[in-house]
Amino acid sequence: MPNHKGGRSSLLSVTAWLSGIRPPPPTICDSPTGPFVTSLRIKLEDGRHLAYKEHGVPKEEAKYKIIFIHGSNSCRHDMPAPSPELVQELGIYLLSFDRAGYGESDPNPRRTEKTTALDVAELADQLNLGPRFYVIGHSMGGQAVWGCLKYIPHRLSGAVLLCPVVNYWWQSFPAKLVREAYNEQLLRDRWALGVAHYVPWLTYWWNTQRWFPSSSVAAGIPDVLSPDDKVLASIRFPARHQHQKHAKQQGEFETIHRDMMVGFGTWEFDPMELENPFPTGDGAVHLWHGNEDRLVPTSLQRHIARRLPWIRYHELPSRGHLFHIADGMFDNILRALLKETP
Template sequence: MWKEVRTGDGRRLAVEITGDPGGSPVFLLHGTPGSRLGPAPRPMMLYHQRVMLITYDRPGYGPSDRLPGRPVAHVAADVAAIADAVGLERFAVVGRSGGGPHALACAALLPDRVTRVAVLVGLAPRDAVGLDWFAGMAASNVNEYTKALAGPDRLAASLRRRSIAIRADPVQLLAQLRRELTESDLRVIADAGIRAMLVRNYREALRVSADGWVDDALSFCSPWGFSPDDISVPVLLWHGEQDAFSPASHSRWLAEHIPSVIAILQPTAAHFASLRVLPDIVTWLLGGRPALTAERC
C-alpha cells in the first residue's frame, strides 16, 4: 500500500506499507542511492513472521520533497511523523548501507518509541576518533565522499550527471558497481530477481532528481546530530568483512561506542550479502534469535 505522509514542516514523504497489516511494525531504511522499493524480505516471509514493513523515500528521493542541508538526525522526526500517521506508538528499525546511520539516529533520538535497531553494512561518523574512515573503501565511494568534503557544488554536479545517465538506463549503475564487486557480491546479484529489484529501486530513487543522493553523501560527511555513545536501545550490527563500499572497520568502531550492542561480522561476505540476511535480522528485531553464524565482537 502506497501513501503520502506530511511532515510537521509540510513536506511530502512517499511511504510504502507491505506485509501483515496487523503485524509487528518494522521500519526499513533504504541505502544510498535508494528508495522505498529497495531490498526487503518477500511479502510471504513478512506474513509468515507477522510483520508490517514500512519503507519510505528519504527527502529528495523519488517523489519525497527535498530537505536541503539535512543532517542524519533529521530522520527521527520523519520516522515519527510516519509512525503517527499510521497509528504506531512503538516500532523496530533496520537500516541497510546508507540507511544505517539513519537507523542509529532513530535509536538515539526516539528511545521511547524504538524497541530495537539493526544496522547492516553501515557507516560510522566521518569524525569518528581513531577510525581511518577511507581505509578499505572502494575508489568510487572515496571519490564521492571526497567531493562531499570539498563542498556541495562539485558533488552535486557529478551525481546529477550520473543520475541522468542512470534514469535513462538504470542497469548502468549495476554495471558501474560490478567493476568493484567481490566474488561474494557477484554471486548475490547473479540472481535475476535481485537484479530486477535493484534496477527498479535505482530508477525510482532517481526518477525526479539526484537531490536525495547528494544530500545523503553530504550528511554522512557532516556532524550527524547525535552520538552513538548515547544510544540506549538494543542494537545489532551486521557486516561482511569483504565489504569495500562501507568497510567492516566502521561497524567495529560502532561496536566499541554503542552501549547495548551485538556485532556480527561474516568473514567471507561483502556488501550485497546483507540482502540475504534480512529475514534473520527481522527475527532479531522481533525479539528472537537470528540464525546467523559469524564472529562476534
C-alpha cells in the same frame, strides 16, 4: 589592443563552469513538469510529502511493527522480502518509505542526520503505529538508524543497522585506524568523500564533471562490490533497474549527492558516544556486517561494536555489502531482532 573576443570566450567559459556547479532544481512529483504520484503518501507538518508502502499482515493485527529505511540509489520498493511463513507466524507488519528526495517523497533541502529520524516518527504517528516500533536500515539507511537512536530512542522497540555507512570524520575513531580504513577505499571514492566533507557545495559538480572520476556509487561502478555481492547482484538486481530509475526521478542531487553531503558532513553527534537506549533490556540494537564489505570497512564497524558493548554485533564471513538480500538472510535478521530462534 585588448582581445575582446578572447575575453568574451573566457567569460563564457567561467560562466559555463559556474553554472555547472549549481545543481538543477529537482523535478518535484505532482508538479506541472514532475513525475506523477502513484504511491500512498502522507503530508508532513512542514508541508513535504513522504511516499510509503505497506507489507506483511494488517497493522491492526500485527504483533510487531517495523519501519525499513532504504540506502542510496534505492526506494521504498527495495525492502528485502521476508518469507510469507515468517510474516504470518510472527505477525509482522513492515513499512518502507522513500527518504526525502527519493522516489515520490519531496526533497528536503535542509536535510540533516536528524531530519530523517523525525520523518520516521511523524510517519509512524500519521499511520497510527503506536508509541513504539522497530527500525531497520541498510547502508545509508543504516546510517539513518543512528539518527533514530539519537533523536527518537523513546519511540523504538529495537533497531537493526545493516552494514551502516560510517563517517570517517566521527571524532571517536582513532586517527590511525580511520586513516588506514580511508586509504582502503578506491582513490575515486577518497576524492569524492573529501569533496562532500570539505567543500560540499562542489558535490554536484564533482559527480557530474568529466575531468576526474566521480563517486563509484554515484557512477554505478561495480569495482566496489565483493565477489559475493556480484553474484547476488546478478541474481537480484535485473529486476531493480526500474526501481533505481524511480528512486532518482527527481534528480541525483537531492538523492545520492545529498546523501553524501549529509552522511559525510559534520554531524551534531558521534554515534560512539550514544548511551544504551534499552538499559532495562526491553529492546536491543543489532549491527550486521559482512567481513568482505568493500564499501564500508569492517575494521571501523568492529571498533564501533567495541565502543558500544550494548550493540549485538554479527559479522558474516565471506559476505559483502548486499548480504541482506541473500536467500533466507532477512528472515534470520528479523528473528534475531524479534528474539526468536531460527
